[in-house]
């Protein structure tokens with residue numbers, strides 16, 4: 298029997314492995330020791346529990362992000378900024394040809410509440426979905442406690458810039474952000490700032506590299522500086538981006554340290570298009586009609602640069618704007 | 626010999642890792658390996674590579690998304706004075722083993738016209754009140770606040786800045802020169 302709590306449909310009892318089961322529209326979600334089972338009217342899909350939870354964590358933390366969050370080649374979400382499509386097989390050529398693809402549009406608060414509830418119920422105390430495999434225990438096994446503090450970390454978003462009075466502040470040992478073990482060699486000095494009286498709110502600077510060295514999450518862009526719709530969203534990356542991100546606009550990457558390799562596929566079919574290797578100082582656009590997944594052999598610093606303008610997805614979808622950034 | 630320690634996940638990891646940043650003197654460019662695409666769709670370049678071939682204080686776009694740009698600047702000597710009608714930001718990507726100094730002045734009358742986009746060049750020293758100075762080392766990011774006049778001073782070896790701003794009269798577009806094309 299299912300019950301409804303705060304708009305979330307979930308089983309009243311946990312299953313034999315200790316996990317609740319959930320329903321969202323015609324989609325159903327179950328997990329056991331190793332796997333997650335996603336059902337919809339025309340099919341069913343299995344995912345490893347740890348891959349699923351890592352992907353779900355990003356989808357929730359990013360509030361469905363820009364465009365498409367593919368959990369894998371079958372299941373994912375497409376953001377319409379107010380509503381979200383939840384889909385199976387929609388960006389998979391074989392599923393579409395077989396007419397087995399399925400999608401439903403939902404009000405964002407409803408899918409958000411359900412995804413948050415699944416994430417919280419299915420994450421055991423041993424597992425942190427934001428962490429690299431070196432930094433967390435296992436996602437697997439029977440239900441064993443919870444890790445609510447880890448799965449509800451607030452995404453950081455500065456209004457103007459980190460370090461400006463009244464805005465997001467720099468990270469420190471005292472504020473609970475020790476330097477990550479893979480960035481122990483990153484200089485922690487903050488810029489010297491000489492301010493004339495009366496300009497305390499405007500003369501501001503901070504160490505971006507020190508700030509990133511203290512990030513306690515992977516693959517979770519946070520806004521550090523804002524010029525109108527231009528958002529600098531740096532992030533620290535280790536191991537694999539747990540989702541395959543499908544763009545609805547061009548986004549840009551600036552590799553700040555170390556190296557990431559991006560596998561780039563056609564957004565709609567999944568056909569391979571390119572492999573992009575980025576080293577420190579490299580800059581690359583990601584076209585608006587691709588999907589990509591990154592691989593970072595060592596924890597690295599990546600500046601993701603986004604244009605937050607709400608007019609872009611429609612302009613690109615309708616063909617009024619090109620899918621690539623520059624004509625040259 | 627590699628010293629190691631146990632990771633929380635149970636695997637063995639190194640006790641110490643080396644973080645690789647780039648510089649004018651030492652950078653290794655990656656690239657786009659094409660399977661079924663056009664390299665120009667990625668506009669792939671390298672900040673240090675661009676700065677190594679640039680004239681000091683040229684503002685060369687390395688990324689553009691509609692009206693917004695990221696500009697690379699080779700910082701060497703003393704820059705002209707600039708101002709903008711919106712916030713800009715500077716990240717010091719290479720401090721040339723010293724620092725890049727940012728000088729800020731509040732002009733008595735606005736320099737960049739309200740609503741204008743991108744940095745505006747001042748042809749004379751700004752007349753106004755000093756706001757302050759910021760000493761940037763590698764990895765430091767400074768606010769170049771809306772309405773302020775600013776200039777950079779880089780003594781000694783050249784450095785590199787990355788500017789978050791809007792494309793304007795000073796922005797130089799050299800995509801065919803700086804990007805991977807095949």
Ligand SMILES: [Fe+2]
Nearest residue numbers: 542548583589
């Ligand atoms: Fe992305």
